[in-house]
Amino acid sequence: MATVEKEEKQMEKEDFVYVEQTKGVNGLDKVILREVRDFSAEVYLYGGHVTSWKNEHGEELLFVSNKAIFKPPKAIRGGIPICFPQFGPHGTLEQHGFARNRVWSIDNDAPPFSTNSTDKAFIDLILKPSDEDMKLWPHKYEFRLRITLAPGGDLKLTSRIRNMNTDGKPFTFTFAYHTYFAVTDISEVRVEGLETHDYLDNLRNRERFTEQGDAITFESEVDKVYLSTPTKIAILDHERKRTFVLRKDGLPDAVVWNPWDKKAKAMADFGDEEYKHMLCVEAACIEKPITLKPGEEWRGRQELSAVPSSYCSGQLDPETVLQSG
Numbered sequence: 001m002a003t004v005e006k007e008e009k010q011m012e013k014e015d016f017v018y019v020e021q022t023k024g025v026n027g028l029d030k031v032i033l034r035e036v037r038d039f040s041a042e043v044y045l046y047g048g049h050v051t052s053w054k055n056e057h058g059e060e061l062l063f064v065s066n067k068a069i070f071k072p073p074k075a076i077r078g079g080i081p082i083c084f085p086q087f088g089p090h091g092t093l094e095q096h097g098f099a100r101n102r103v104w105s106i107d108n109d110a111p112p113f114s115t116n117s118t119d120k121a122f123i124d125l126i127l128k129p130s131d132e133d134m135k136l137w138p139h140k141y142e143f144r145l146r147i148t149l150a151p152g153g154d155l156k157l158t159s160r161i162r163n164m165n166t167d168g169k170p171f172t173f174t175f176a177y178h179t180y181f182a183v184t185d186i187s188e189v190r191v192e193g194l195e196t197h198d199y200l201d202n203l204r205n206r207e208r209f210t211e212q213g214d215a216i217t218f219e220s221e222v223d224k225v226y227l228s229t230p231t232k233i234a235i236l237d238h239e240r241k242r243t244f245v246l247r248k249d250g251l252p253d254a255v256v257w258n259p260w261d262k263k264a265k266a267m268a269d270f271g272d273e274e275y276k277h278m279l280c281v282e283a284a285c286i287e288k289p290i291t292l293k294p295g296e297e298w299r300g301r302q303e304l305s306a307v308p309s310s311y312c313s314g315q316l317d318p319e320t321v322l323q324s325g
């Protein structure tokens, strides 16, 4: 490369904007993360909610409904809602807790934690309870969420939740990264890593069953909480020849949800046919809630990669998929 050209390239890199604060739908505050090879992600402060994750070809990897309502108090339908301090309807709070419909702040003063020093496209968010929230859930906490778009395009979310109570009281919560993956055709999708695991079936009174030995495929509504799952789960989009690999830490459970046709029609913020193009696989901590004493901190991490299925030689063999990367 000629020297001038080289210098220009260098300049381009130095000027590169990894993190941009802007406005999204309905004027809501939004942060765009970009990486040099054209990967990108978008995060709304409303909900601390990732609403977009694109690969280097500009293809959207997360599902967001065309009917999503970007307006409080409804959580955004799609992307990655944060379920805290309660997953599901079981508890004293609204379904999936309140973190997904609160406005988070940018945390310019996040305590350091060991990360990859090559990560430049990241944002630190923080949620603390308002006086109103304290009436619903009488606990002080600091919830720090770091969202990183790694140089290779992986999307990483790390949650750090700390008990800040001054009354000496512990608190207990459940949690999930409620990730909506974009898939071409749900009937051509398989999930690997959950076979033979026990699950609670939300469609059958949370009764406990054991999954069969084959990878999971989809032909009707599913709403299951898989228990004590492995740290890697693969979602194979056969038609697009793309595999999502979900890696998780501190989150033993995994929810798998697709509303299918009837429930899709019943949801105001979800298109009737959209169930064909999404699948939720949610890294979670549900069966054994987390209890923190004052001063204690919990961490839960999720990392998503999207790779060509052919890259995982042996393709549909779960062992090969899960060991790659």
Ligand SMILES: O=P(O)(O)OC[C@H]1O[C@H](O)[C@H](O)[C@@H](O)[C@@H]1O
Pocket (backbone or CB within 6 Å): 088, 095, 096, 202, 223, 224, 255, 256, 257, 280
């Ligand atoms: O409609 P939402 O409150 O966002 O919940 C959407 C879905 O989330 C999870 O996957 C639950 O397991 C489902 O039971 C629920 O229907």
